[in-house]
Amino acid sequence: MSSFNKAQRDPLDLVTIIPDEKPHIFIKDDKICITQCENKPCTYYCPSRVYYWEDDSIKVLYKRCIECGACPYGCPYDNIAWQFPGGGYGVVY
């Protein structure tokens, strides 16, 4: 399989998102990502690349979220707190 490459086309070009001013996704404990999580699976299973690893921490681009619902369940350390964005905000398919 071709390597995961940020330069490849951004699927969000095809998506309308009205971002809430307040984030709706939080990392519960940054230390867990650094000390325990070896593979950082959130950086690849997320279908819209909300998560990326930079400067020894997970960055969360909540404005990219398409609300698929997978991230809190896919995190092997149950370290992602995800809630719905406010009413009327978020993805509009």
Added chain:
Amino acid sequence: MGNDRYNAVVVGAGPAGATAALLMARNNLSVALLERGKYPGCKNMTGGAIASMPFQQILPEYWNLEDIPLERRVVSDELWLLNNDSAVRMGFTGKTFGKIPYNKHTILRHRFDNWYARQAVKAGAKLFNNCLAVDLVYHKTGLLSKKVDGVMLEGGDVIHADVVILAEGAQGSLTQKAGLRKRLKPNEMTLYVKEVLELPAGKIEDRFNLERGEGASIGMIGYPTSPAIGKGGIWTNKESLSIIVGGYLNQISGKGLNPLQLLERYKRHPLVKRLIEGARPAKYLGHIIPKGGFNKIPTLVDDGLIVAGDAAEMISGRRGMDLAMMTGKFAAEAAAQACALDRYSRDILASYEGRVKSSFFYQNMKSHKDAEAYFNKYQDSDFLIAKAVNDLAYKFFEQNLESDKNNIVKMAEELIDMQPLGKSAKDILFGLQNWGVL
């Protein structure tokens, strides 16, 4: 809106919620239908197609209704076992399915759900868009007992109701908060992504061998999600194709797969590429499907509370939207009965549970209850089967220099080399069930 009181409040205006609201409103109940998005359907995703027969239980001859956004009537259903450059295809095309009362219609949720919720509004339900329910509100009914008596919205407003119907979708956050549903594990859900690709109607009909207005669906296993258990699929809409790919979340996560990359790779497969050539990507979507199956079905009712649709994990094989509608219908019937008696306790609302448990889909879920365990134990079974049958097919169709007898012996040896025959047979049986063929 604050502190209003209704007979029923429905959380979520998808197929389950809109059905419940529509039928309760028809029964002269006052109904508030809450949608967290800008409009119903704007956050929803299907493959997909809606089955006619269950839908007709709610809206008979729905295809005649004004402005109903149906895409195509499905006459052709295929399953492809896909390998790197080949496919073993099974399928059925029946022109009768193109005629009334039809079998399935392809739909796009942002149009369909919006239209469907409008039918509930026409019947008298009050729809609130941009409206996120964040909690349940309880009312004390005795020293130690309480019943659900409404929902709290973000911002603190409360909508009171005698019955709350949770049709909040796959995440089921309020259902979990109410203690009715356990948190799903990543092996108990699938994650799918989808693209809508625009293509002129004439091209769609030529490529899929369809007459005007007819539709096709192709499910594919093996290559699309190898080495994980999952599926790819293509559905024809009026002037677009829906293409999806996805599988069990624990396998996607554990094997380092990226759903968008799976989709891109799938679109480049030589047999898929030709079908979508020249089509313009117009939408990208993603969603989870609760796949805990029979063993994980939540508690369906509580005092003043009913859970329907995906929130109740009512998924059987490829079917979900029609089961959402059916459970929405059952919920409306139970709620109407409770309102007539003016009693909303669990034992009264248990009539909902009874209706679900005697349904055809509950039986189906029960008989497929081991699928999840099997597919997570044998995560390569789809891929192995797809590869094996394609290898055999290459041998079978190859015009070589061996006698027929030698060819058959060789094919049998190859099959046994791959894995024990019993295992292959089991893979096929579980596979057929999982793909919704059996």
